[in-house]
Amino acid sequence: MSATPRSTAEAAGTAINNSQIPKHEQLRTIILKLAREELEPGARLPSERTLMDSYGVSRITVRAAIGRLVNEGHLVRVPAKGTFVADSPVQSTLHLASFTQEMEAMGHVPSTVVLVAEAATAPEDTAEALGLAPGSEVVHLKRLRLADGRPVSVDDAWYNPEHAPGLLEIDLTGSVYKALAAQFGHQIDRARQSVRSEGAPADVGALLGTGTGAPVLAFDRVSYSGPLAIEHSRSWYRSDRYSLTMEVRL
Amino acid sequence: MSATPRSTAEAAGTAINNSQIPKHEQLRTIILKLAREELEPGARLPSERTLMDSYGVSRITVRAAIGRLVNEGHLVRVPAKGTFVADSPVQSTLHLASFTQEMEAMGHVPSTVVLVAEAATAPEDTAEALGLAPGSEVVHLKRLRLADGRPVSVDDAWYNPEHAPGLLEIDLTGSVYKALAAQFGHQIDRARQSVRSEGAPADVGALLGTGTGAPVLAFDRVSYSGPLAIEHSRSWYRSDRYSLTMEVRL
DNA sequence: CCGAGGAAGTGGTCCTTACCGGACCGCTCC
């Protein structure tokens, strides 16, 4: 019988092992579960030194795990007091996801009606956004997006044909982002967008079923794969079925 | 004369000292300048071990500095190859700033009309957001915000009186965030907000000069200082004078 | 000439130790 103190972690069966996945990753999962399932929002976590003893890891590992959770918004560090469970569960909707992925993540069934799929002359602002000469030919795609069969948004998008040749030949009722990655090797990894509140244009109002002039969230987005501007899109979202949620810092 | 090797950093006059500001912070500034001013996007940074020698710090410090820059999108780490300057400069416009600060940053002159400043009973959702019992007394502040003398937004905010006693006695035409930090020691460092598109309520429409029902951006925000929920606010922004811009990743 | 093998270099992970300043609790002294 050694006198080695049995850690609470071992007792709880949540010990950390030396598998391929890094210890700080394992610990992050454990702490997240602890914070979300056993503690109340606002409650204090065990101190970093306690955690290193409990799980038999160094403080660096503890700080790496907690640091990520803080960064993700699950925890809040307060110097000289402790680390606390953040009040609201994080569901940072401010991520780069396609409509398809986003709706699936929220538990809805996405579907799509293709309204326009054609080669067309780029509007002026689109040409500029995609870095093309004015009047260049681009792929124009206009789609109505639905969740659980109900209209949520109208997407009007233009693609640089150089980076997505033959885009019109593929199935456009699914995720174009996924197709861009799979067929053309351009994984969209970054986008710049602005959001405004607008009265729905007539065609959009009709498609969304809100009527003309109803307030909608209007996105103007340029999507990039690395340094390449791939897509310029304008989207109108029904305000009663979609809102942006975000966590802001500093 | 000791044989201590003269670091290249000292030779370049960019040495790191033991001032109040942390070394990893100083190093972050140095590396950022190096990446943005002396290197091209895509270029490789000196290795972490080289940097620790150059600036006379430990690898932990180097990794902390680089880690932040990676997190902010300035650099990209590639295992076994090196750390590289990211392609595009980051300028996430999605920051946590008070109306005052934000307008000043955009080159406008902010002003404020206080519409309501009173102690009141917390609405249900506000009490929940601030973690108070239903029916608790809170400080209610409603203000019209202007830029260059033109109405931009209406802010309706509730404050936990425990964290901001005497808030009603101070000058409310300036930045409340600044006052909260200076008077009550609660620096707002985090907020969670959702954004919708709404038709302006009658009072808001009148104040903004848009008329009732005009599309406005409606924010619902809870602001935190560490783990403490300090403020719950609802704001309506004129869509023709304000839009959200953001850079999204991954 | 060319391919295999190894050495060197890189970021990734992890450990121990140490000190700092702020917050907090309980004690003593006035």
Add this chain to the structure above:
DNA sequence: GGAGCGGTCCGGTAAGGACCACTTCCTCGG
């Protein structure tokens, strides 16, 4: 009872060492 003072606990910072997986490049043998 109130003010002042340590001791203790907290996260923040920092050093220095170690091993790993992987890439890159150079050398040596075929």
